[in-house]
Amino acid sequence: MDDTAPGTLAAEDLDCLIALLAEGGRQVIGPVRRDGAIMLDPLPAASALPWGWTTEDRPGHSRLRSRPDGAAFGYAVGPDSAKRWLHPARQTLFKAERGAEGGMAIERPAPPPPLALVGLRACDLAAIHLQDKVLRDGSHADPHYASRRSDLLVVAVQCAESGGACFCASMQCGPRVEQGHDLCLTEITEGQHRFVVEIGSPAGAAIAARLPLSPASPIDAIAPQSAAAAATREQSRALPQEGLRESILAALEGPSWEAIATRCLGCAGCTMVCPTCFCTGVVDLTDLTGAATRERRWDSCFHLDFSYIHGGPVRSSLASRYRQWLTHKLVTWQDQFGSSGCVGCGRCSTWCPAGIDIVAEAMALRPPESP
Ligand code: SF4
Ligand code: SF4
Structure with a gap:
């Protein structure tokens, strides 16, 4: 053979x-x-x-x-x-x-x-x-x-x-x-x-x-x-790439994010199941014997303290955190790494307890088609 x-x-x-x-x-x-x-x-x-x-x-x-x-x-x-x-x-x-x-x-x-x-x-x-x-x-x-x-x-x-x-x-x-x-x-x-x-x-x-x-x-x-x-x-679902970047960037200051935030629980589940999300934080664990362990753990841009700098978090609202996630995944990842940060696996949608669907949310940001 x-x-x-x-x-x-x-x-x-x-x-x-x-x-x-x-x-x-x-x-x-x-x-x-x-x-x-x-x-x-x-x-x-x-x-x-x-x-x-x-x-x-x-x-x-x-x-x-x-x-x-x-x-x-x-x-x-x-x-x-x-x-x-x-x-x-x-x-x-x-x-x-x-x-x-x-x-x-x-x-x-x-x-x-x-x-x-x-x-x-x-x-x-x-x-x-x-x-x-x-x-x-x-x-x-x-x-x-x-x-x-x-x-x-x-x-x-x-x-x-x-x-x-x-x-x-x-x-x-x-x-x-x-x-x-x-x-x-x-x-x-x-x-x-x-x-x-x-x-x-x-x-x-x-x-x-x-x-x-x-x-x-x-x-x-x-x-x-x-x-x-x-x-x-x-495959019945699709996220066409043409015009996607422009429509998301044009909607940055629009009302969509507040509407999503009324449903989003900020649980970070979408980032945990996403196979490309890579953010981590570091914690130190100590015990009474004087031993200490430094551990790295998955973190998420949905966590309030993720963007904490002196004085408070940069993204204090859920709307701003969802916007950060979606725009990074679908737009600014391209600027950083030369490709979309999404591979279309659908995990974030399936495992979102609120059923928030990245495809539907991104498509809703597109301007309506002219008749
Ligand atoms: S569909 Fe995209 S954003 Fe959602 S989990 Fe899969 S790779 Fe991540
Ligand atoms: S899994 Fe759903 S509810 Fe949880 S943070 Fe992500 S979009 Fe919000």
């Missing part, structure tokens, strides 16, 4: 892939059913995947539903993303303890084991690319992110269906998996349950060479393209 051509892996052989990924102490992370959602957690075996489950998503709503075809990856995205593993919500920076002679002993955390992330979608890969630009390749590189990212293996999954909140096609971030993966799986449940395996990197090729793959049939060989085309057709 040509080692760049897609091969087919039987569903019962998925454990071979997980075992190969885990070689050398690599931690394998993949989708599992937990807390009423699909989360990215340690994946000990293929049996832990959410076989036969999907999610029903729309702004302000996500429910797990069973699906009759038994698909392992038959959902779009859950609230989790690669961010939680590459840029954790809590990161110990160091621990300090008073030594016996009164000096200070500093302990830094050991580097984490290398990671393999299974089940990421095209939008997730686009989000990693954005976080790379900021946290690895930017002027203030983060050594913790760079360390987790350095030896990462990615087994992506080609979406065959779009979720109810997805709009990745309009952001040019999906649904076809095209780059950023080592391997890509396209799941086929008709007939024998199987996965078409595409190779995306030399590391992926080395793993594929050790998998029990069969040559893909002509139908299987085009399954990734067919799946992506079906997911694109199904």
Whole structure:
């Protein structure tokens, strides 16, 4: 078999892939059913995947539903993303303890084991690319992110269906998996349950060479393209980019933000689930023994004290905080990093408890079309 051509892996052989990924102490992370959602957690075996489950998503709503075809990856995205593993919500920076002679002993955390992330979608890969630009390749590189990212293996999954909140096609971030993966799986449940395996990197090729793959049939060989085309057709939401920047900037002083603020709870959930939001704060924790821990934690522009400088917060109203988030994500991110900060995954809309939808809010800022 040509080692760049897609091969087919039987569903019962998925454990071979997980075992190969885990070689050398690599931690394998993949989708599992937990807390009423699909989360990215340690994946000990293929049996832990959410076989036969999907999610029903729309702004302000996500429910797990069973699906009759038994698909392992038959959902779009859950609230989790690669961010939680590459840029954790809590990161110990160091621990300090008073030594016996009164000096200070500093302990830094050991580097984490290398990671393999299974089940990421095209939008997730686009989000990693954005976080790379900021946290690895930017002027203030983060050594913790760079360390987790350095030896990462990615087994992506080609979406065959779009979720109810997805709009990745309009952001040019999906649904076809095209780059950023080592391997890509396209799941086929008709007939024998199987996965078409595409190779995306030399590391992926080395793993594929050790998998029990069969040559893909002509139908299987085009399954990734067919799946992506079906997911694109199904995607009913879009955030057209043309004129978006101008309309948001023209509305900066308008009344829309106050209207959103009457619904927004300021909970910061949208920024926590967003796979590209990267802001953090630092806290020091002390105890009565004289030990101290410095920890970095996810922070959010929705928090009142996020913009605190001497005298008070710069963005004291919810309206100004929502405006900051939306304009940064869709407009000023482009000025800073050369692209939109949104990959169209829809998580912020799905997981907003008030059902505030970034697509609807951004579209509402457009001037009405002339008759
Ligand atoms: S802003 Fe919303 S839709 Fe865009 S990447 Fe973040 S969570 Fe996804
Ligand atoms: S937009 Fe929704 S998720 Fe974001 S802070 Fe407001 S209520 Fe919370």
